Amino acid sequence: MADPADIRRAWDVEALRGLWTRARAAVEAEETTFRLELPDDAARQAVGDLYGRPMWGEGTRISVPKLDAALRASPFGVGLREALELLHGRPLGGARPTAAPARSADPLAEQLAAHGLDGAGWAGPWIDWVHRYGRISRSELPALARDAAAVLAELTSDRVVSRAELAALTGDPHALDTGTALSRVVFKAASLALGDQRPRRDLWASWGVVRNAASAGAVCWALPLVGADPWSRGVRERAELGLPAHLSLLDLRAAPDRLVEPGTAIAVCEHPRLVEAVLGERIGHPVVRATGPLASALLSRLAADGAELHVHGDFDWPGVAAVARLVERTGARPWRMAAADYREALDRAAARRTDLGTLVGDPVRTPWDPDLAGLMADTGRAIDEEMVLPSLLADLRS
Structure with a gap:
């Protein structure tokens, strides 16, 4: 020494x-x-x-x-x-400092195991992060481990919930407010599970969490609901007034078990501009905007009823990734999302001397048309859904 x-x-x-x-x-x-x-x-x-x-x-x-x-x-x-x-000038009591408590006696590991989450790929890195950087004292750790595991188990259940409902699992309605210790460690688990550093709001949404149960989320137009109940009549009356329906989590929970007849064709878009244009022309074809966990929940309900979903999005990597997820989850059919549609949009933009954005991020597979991903990677240009609005509206009119 x-x-x-x-x-x-x-x-x-x-x-x-x-x-x-x-x-x-x-x-x-x-x-x-x-x-x-x-x-x-x-x-x-x-x-x-x-x-x-x-x-x-x-x-x-x-x-x-x-x-x-x-x-x-x-x-x-x-x-x-x-x-x-x-x-x-005097000896110390207590154990020698270590990088992390023994895993066998670790409250975090024990609580994850109790909820069946210990086998998740993010579990080990998350436990290490909480010990090293979570700023949680030993005395606080058991209670935080219990609350975090309960919240994470609900997050991985594929059920849309509000942040307040998650916090209620801990007995404290403000436990997941921004800046709390629980919010910090749960948010880290989400970022590890999803493998990215998206903004906090986007990560919550990716795990099916909405800010609150009353705010609108799912935007739809002219859904041909089959129910005679007050809820179904209210949504249909919105369309009769020329207005879209903005459905909250509370709305979806109040909806009847069956929404539409099997085989009902429903257009699914990424941008509200298409919904606005359909309303402006009073086109009667049903449309749902596929953004956020509430829209995902609504589309899953419609698909379970046997509706035929036809999905379109931006020709960029996030857009085609969203289409791919919806195709896989609900059996939706890509709508004007082939390589030929992308090439047609590129040619139209060139003829009009329209500036196009650059593709950002890693390429995404397009199983419904493998040539699309290759063509997009080769050209490196993004096509916003608004740029192909005339073609989409022509389909909906017919």
Whole structure:
């Protein structure tokens, strides 16, 4: 070990004394993180230099394993326990800091297993992330593990729910509000499961979570509902007034078991501009906008009734990916989404000297027409659904 006198000269300074006091308490309590106050610039500078990252504001959360690793990587090469015993002049109680608690006794692993989620591909990386970066103390971990596993089990059930309904599983209606510890760790699980870093709202939606049960989500026009009940009559009356129906989660839950007759043809689009144009012309063909978890739930209901869904989207990678998911999940038929349709749209744009966007992201397979993905990758240009609106409207008129 380095000369104790050198260690004391470097680390036994006023700017670091708060760090050592809080670190000792955390180690002796066998906690993996602790909250550290940073009262002035001197403390922020000293702690940041030692810990290995800049410090801002009046406080931060410190990871015990990371602090231990930072001290071992320093020129003195001592661990956290050794440093604390040297600086304070007395031995420590408690266990030695480790990167993470033993998996067999880990509350996170136990709770995931209790809900059948321990085999998910994201489970292991998520547990490691919570311990290392989740800013959850040992005393808080059991309750958070219980609540997080309950929420995650509901998220993976393929049922559309509101965020408030998820929070109600924990007994706290605000448990999933932005900024809470539970929201933070559940959001991380979603990002690991979906393999991307989409905005928080998009990740919630991808797992079937709506902001609340009352806000509208599924937009539809002229659905030929078969029911004689007040709900069905109300939706039909919207169309009679020349208005679309904006269905919330509460609407879908109040809907009758059967919506339409088998074989009913329904157009499915990506952009509201098509719905607006259909309304403007009072075209009687039913249309549903396929965006968000409520629209997905509605389309699944319609497909279960035997409706024939004809789906169109943007000619870009997210657009064709959305079409592919709907085809796989509901048996929908791609509508004007072939390579020939894409080529026709490109030629029309060139003739009109229309600027086209660049395709962004990784290519997506188009099983209904493999030539489409290849042609899109070769040309590298995106075609927005609005650009082919005349062709889509002509189909709907006929």
